[in-house]
Amino acid sequence: MRNIIIVICCLWIFGCASQPKQTTLTLFFSPEQVSLTAEQQRKISEFLASNPYHQLVAKVAPANLANPFDALLQGQKRIKAVSNLSNSQNIPLHLDYAPNQTVDTLILQRQSP
Template identity: 65%
Template sequence: MTRTLTMLGCLLLWGCASQQQATSLTLFFSPEQVSLNADQQRKIVDFLNQHPYHQLVAQVAPAELDNPFEALMQGQKRIQAVNKVTTSQNIPIHLEYAPEQTADTLILKRQSP
């Protein structure tokens, strides 16, 4: 019985210690939002701290607006907001505008080798 409990305890500890880090982070914006809120900024900084030596890419979708030009401009402003955070962390990132992606989303992920 003691042996079984010890074995289960070891397996539990091993499972907690060997959890893989997420390789992507998805953030959602409201259509009119152009800057990062505090929670989004914290999540990006945490993701950058977990992947400091990896090639990262940020894919930003357009805003869900009726005017396509305004949607494009919202996406560009969001890219600038993410770029400001990555520059402050001294982590290079490849920024992409992704018009085919779900509207009002930003996906930050490790670039495939």
Template identity: 55%
Template sequence: MKWIGYVILTSFLWGCASSPQTSQELELFFSPEQISLTAEQTRKINFFLDNNPYNQLTVYVGPANLDNKFNALLQSQKRIKAVNKLSQIKDIPMRLEFAPQQAADTLLIQSQ
């Protein structure tokens, strides 16, 4: 009887240890002049936050597709603030990063 218990316990522990960690991500696209979130973007972010409330979330914001690099950076900072407001409302911490090598006018949220 003990042997069956050991087999079940070992199988359970092996299954937990070998199950892959899946990371989810959400990618959003902006128009170059857009600084706030659309209703659809807000809905998608809220849905993502609801499904990943306890995961470590990282937000990567690409630069805006503008000729002036300084204005592109300012646009990206405003987009970061818009996403940060949603995470603060839900009390979910996020690491926010500007990603200059990322495709222009994109925002990527990843859960670890």
């Protein structure tokens, strides 16, 4: 009986001490940036690896450019870069263009069940 209580306490402590899984990742771009930096690729890869069986959404905002058409093109190129990374890991990703989101940001998030 004592051993069972010790095992339950250890499991409880381990569960409380472990970090919760990240459900959202926000990345920031410079206005002219269309590809991912090595650090951004690493963060996205880690996020995809920690959420492989969840429905994931990538919301990409337009770039902070004076010409709205150029801003849209920058957003599309960023979406393509993230899509290529998720396809290389065989993880489906729902891509959204979010014009009302803060400019030059990318938000990856796990959808609620």
